[in-house]
Amino acid sequence: MKLKATVYFSVLFLLFTAMPFNVDAQAVRATEKVLLVGTKEAPPFSFKNTKGKWTGISIDLWENIAAEMGVEYQYEEHSVKGLLDSVANHSLDAVVSALTLTTEREERFDFTHPFYNTGLGIAVQTKKGSVWKAVLKEFLSTEFLEIIGVLIGTMILIGFIIWLFERRKNPKDFGGSTKEGIGSGIWWSVVTMTAVGYGDKVPKTFGGRLFATVWMFTGIILISTFIATITSVLTVSQLEYAIDGPEDLRMNTVGTIRYTTSEIYMQDNRIFYIPYDTVTEALQALNLGTINALVYDAPLLQYFINRNYKGKIEVLPNTFLRQDYGIALPQGSKIREPINRILLRRIHHDEWQDLLYKHLGGVE
Template sequence: MKKKLYVFLMIIVWMSAFCVEGLWAETLRVGTKEAPPFAMKDKEGHWEGISIELWDRIAKNLKLDYVFVNQKDIDHLLAGVRDASLDAGIAAITITAPRETVLDFSHSYFTTGLGIAVPKKEANGWVTVMRALFSFKMLLIISFLVLILLLVGTLAWLMERKRNPEHFDPNPIKGIAGGIWWAAVTMTTVGYGDLTPKTMGGRLIALLWMFASMLLVSSVIATVASTLTLAKLEPEVSGPNDLAKIETATIASSISDKYLRERHLRYVYYDSVDAGLKGVKNGEVGAMVYDEPLLKYTIMKKFSQSLMVTDALFENQNYAIAFPEKSPLREKVNRELLKIIHSQEWQHILHKYLGT
């Protein structure tokens, strides 16, 4: 009896293995879409990119036969995976809680976030200059100078008020005011000569102040010049908090679409990253919000002279391969995926497309 049971179990195991091998022996339909630099077509129409090369290596290691099936957009791609007309989906697909309820995902192979593409142009005019001059940073510099002049002027008055009353009035208000005037003209190297220290202490303060003034003035000039330059180059939008000021471009059904909609921000849809960035360049919208690596790659290739991506990275995302629920492929793919992304070969792939 035990022998028969053993034979029966072996037959079931063999048949299960045969079924799985039979499934994988078929040509898999892998859905993808244009998402440079993760999935894109070369001049000959062949698929390439970070995600494409990852799948190529996984399939090679697992000896899978497959064909890439181009999808119009992310909605069609995920729908095809969900109804199992596609065996897998790969491009720049972000793992989200709603998607996880109807799909299965591989381990994440790339972590990124949303970025903001803005015009790279120099702003001119008196408005920009005045705004920079009356910025918080400039007010701090002016306040610091006033305090220094007050300190030096008061010290000079304390030294000179008794022995040099004709130049530094003994009256505190008049005397300190005169001291501040003397400190200011000395700092700017004008030196009218109407007020001159005569005591040893006063002259020592004057000597130290002359040398300190040279360093102070050069530092202030450098800071002011830097502030004005940055004001001319700094875009109107530098982070997500600035998006309320403008109308923004994005792509429908994307993570950026969800982000903008939930915050009730003004935005318009474009069919692709390329089209959205053209809208920013042409002044149709003030910025584009989308996955940062896709923005950076497209700008590097086509808009490097006119657009830039801000330093702000927000709404972290994890890219993964999508599978129909309970797909027998997922576990095997996960094992190979982990081997690949922890290899030197993966670093070469990333450097090839991202330069990092």
Template sequence: MTYFQSCRQCHLFLLVVLTMTSSGRGQDGTLETKNTDDPVQLKVPDKLIVAIREVPPFAMRNQEGNWTGISIALLREIKVDLENESGHEIDIEFKEYPLAEMLTAVEKNEVELAAAAITINYEREKRMDFTHSFYTSGLGIAVGSNQRRSGWSGIVDAVFSKTFFRIVAGLFFAMLVSAVGIYLFERRQNREQFDKGWVKGIAAGLWWAAVTLTTVGYGDKVPKTLGGRMIGLVWMFAGLFIIAGFTAAVTSALTVTELRAGINGPADLSRIKVATVDGSTSAEYLRSRHIMFTKHPDVDSALASLVAKKCNAVVYDAPILKYQAYQNYSGEVFVLPVTFERQNYAFALPSGSPLREPVNRVLLRQISSPSWDEVLATYFGEGQQ
């Protein structure tokens, strides 16, 4: 083979390679890929069995007994989209479960979908699949309306507390002892200042004791006898300790009253009686932090125990607490303006469910549309989402 023949074969080889390469590129030089996948029709059963539980405002029954709520509104959109993809009508059958049984039904593939306020977490993800999150919030704390107090109301409560009355009674007793002593020494030689008679004389002694104790020193009543002046001397020095002790006791009473009554956030939960829903993420949160709590089957039962003063606070998902407090316990329950332990709500699916992708597409479309804010405002009010 000659040199020229060898070069010619090389050129032909390069030309073939370039031709094959250029066929995968567009005019601008970028790679083009031709989608050769044939569209596969989604296989969806004629009836979707959906696990559900009543968790207003995400899932609840109306007066006609039909299911409604945020999750149900999304489920209707999912139904329409699945019907378009599968090419046939789909019926939805709701099966109501408690929370633990609902998750078990999803895990065992007894239902196609679970639609309620279901929080995504690590332990649940190991048992089942979840769609994209359609609502994000956190845990909240509901307290009785009597706990919603201003600084002044806390002071008023402390002033009228038993501890404060005991402090005032002790101070008055000390003044009374001083007043009786000064009267006994001054009643004969100093009648113009300490009136004749036990009632008026002791009353004058109380006035002198109060003026001396507070170091106001009006000078309208001055002991003249040696015994009276000795009592006055002792009372003046004792007054320094009495005033200091009185100030410390009042401050302590105000602080203790505020600590007992005030619940400001999760840091206060360890010292009060807490209630929550059994099997919920809020129960897991409390258990992980070794906070004792009372178990309830649902949030309504927990809030009822709060109103009945069987507990001091209810810990649960903040949006559900706000909705329940507004709808059913207005004026009786107050939800603190603080959220913690972020919560992401999603639909639960059996592991490997073919519905996950089509449901995710519907969720992404809905929660990014302007109408989604209107849906949330319908249930939570403006600015409460």
């Protein structure tokens, strides 16, 4: 009898000590509840494949966690605002996507430990050719050609007037046929305006010299204006590619995505921006030149650009404002602790690195 009692209590002890390792999963299963998991299109973290099935880095992670916990779930697609509001009011049991941990969001609902670290990126149009090609384009513009036309017309007029003054009393420099005389006058007006003044043709009449004096001062003003115009064109051409980091955003037309941490960043830093509902809309605007830059999570920008705008749009190499992605849960959620334990074990496994490489490392 004593032997049977000893065996009986030993079995009970083993069962009791084994329970804590699986008590959370058992508690979840005991509810017999199908978890409602919110998500949204945020490639490569959450998106639908060609068969309409949700996949991606976050989705694969969640499905492995759910399988290990032994829970059933179904996905519900929402906008960013819809996800935030639904998990805050307990309409959703979890949000699995590319959702950034912030202080403001932590006040409304809970997060698991972060599973991915990144930052905000800035997308800009890829430089098309050299700066000099852009300058040449400006030089061939209608406005610039009009300036050149007025300048040439003015020099011809000045050449004709000096010829009228000098043609009889200074035939050596402005004589010959009418064509030769006017040609000499134009040559003189050009070298005088540019302050070269070769001295090969010099007005000798009083009227000619008085007119030449006026033209010299006028030429200085005209050539200074011309140089200023060229400088302005060069500056404008270079400014087209002057976005090197967040410090340059205030000087440009910038877009971002509504209800995201990138929008919060723009608001906190008093940067004027144009909001868009989706990354697709924002990248189209950037490609068309409606905006000069797009601020959003760097890996998401890179994913869309590599698939639709490669060679046209690029993400600047440096990120800013660290972003930590986590799974959002209602405050006080009972599944937070079991999720955290499995999540931490998963992201320190080689399979996690393989998953990241699959979606991020070898993107074409």
